[in-house]
Amino acid sequence: MSRLIWHHPEPPGRKNALTRASVVRAAIDIADTGGVAALTMRAVADALGVSTPMSLYRYVLNKDGLVDLMLDEVSAEVEVPAAPSGDWRGDLRGLATGLWAMIGRHRWYAELVDGRPPFGPRTLRRAAFLLTVLDGAGLAPAVAYASLLDNYVTGTAMSVSRELAMLARFGIGSAEDLPSYVSEMADGSLAAWLPDLPDLTADARFELGLDCLLDGFARRRR
Numbered sequence: 001m002s003r004l005i006w007h008h009p010e011p012p013g014r015k016n017a018l019t020r021a022s023v024v025r026a027a028i029d030i031a032d033t034g035g036v037a038a039l040t041m042r043a044v045a046d047a048l049g050v051s052t053p054m055s056l057y058r059y060v061l062n063k064d065g066l067v068d069l070m071l072d073e074v075s076a077e078v079e080v081p082a083a084p085s086g087d088w089r090g091d092l093r094g095l096a097t098g099l100w101a102m103i104g105r106h107r108w109y110a111e112l113v114d115g116r117p118p119f120g121p122r123t124l125r126r127a128a129f130l131l132t133v134l135d136g137a138g139l140a141p142a143v144a145y146a147s148l149l150d151n152y153v154t155g156t157a158m159s160v161s162r163e164l165a166m167l168a169r170f171g172i173g174s175a176e177d178l179p180s181y182v183s184e185m186a187d188g189s190l191a192a193w194l195p196d197l198p199d200l201t202a203d204a205r206f207e208l209g210l211d212c213l214l215d216g217f218a219r220r221r222r
Contacts, residue, residue: 001025006064006119011058018048020059024069031070039108067112072120074109077102080129088137089214095130096153096210098138103157138222145217152213153206158198160202 002008010020026047031039041053041063050056060066078098084091103109118127127146134142 003061003064004117004119005061005068006121008061008065018050018056018059020069022048023056023059023066024073027066027070028073028106032106036108036111039067064116068116069118071109071113071116072122074102074106075120075122075126077105078126080126082130083135084133088133088139089218091133092130092149092217094212095126096149099150099153100157101207103154105158107161110154111159119180137217139217139220140222146149149213152209156202156206156209163202173191 023044027044030043034043041056044066045051045053045056045169047054060069062193069139078095080095118124130146130149131142132169134140134145139145
């Protein structure tokens with residue numbers, strides 16, 4: 001028997017019982033607030049007023065199943081057009097920026113998505129659109145280019161999360177404070193670059209990198 005949650009439909013409802021959707025929503029709220037470390041079956045059970053975490057397995061199979069459901073649920077926040085527009089670069093940018101914005105709301109996504117089977121219905125719908133756009137643009141193998149694009153988005157998001165954790169760990173208020181710290185500890189060779197630091201927001205760095213990636217794609221079209 002497969003251990004993929006997608007092979008296990010939600011069981012028939014019981015009167016006043018939980019639902020798969022309510023379990024997933026509670027888990028998302030916990031991860032949004034406390035991060036991956038806070039996401040335990042006990043925490044989800046407590047949030048739902050359930051006495052034992054074991055009762056949740058009727059709805060999500062196991063914790064892996066719960067995580068897969070969470071990932072697919074928030075993937076619905078990424079808008080996927082009904083069909084390619086004919087502007088391959090605009091379509092790819094839309095998918096990438098949509099994913100980036102969604103991860104900004106659910107920072108745990110980038111940490112949990114790596115190494116998981118991407119078989120959720122919403123995830124597959126986005127993947128099908130992405131591959132169609134890449135194929136139509138003459139970018140082959142499309143699967144490789146899709147991986148490059150998604151890995152750029154999730155990898156950059158992970159880098160931002162680590163940066164935020166670093167700032168908090170060392171008592172630095174925000175990235176805008178970095179120039180003052182650098183100017184105190186470095187010699188004059190860095191002075192010319194210090195004024196640029198406050199403008200290099202996470203979004204600005206992401207957009208710059210995305211432009212570079214898409215420029216590279218454009219040069220390799222067949």
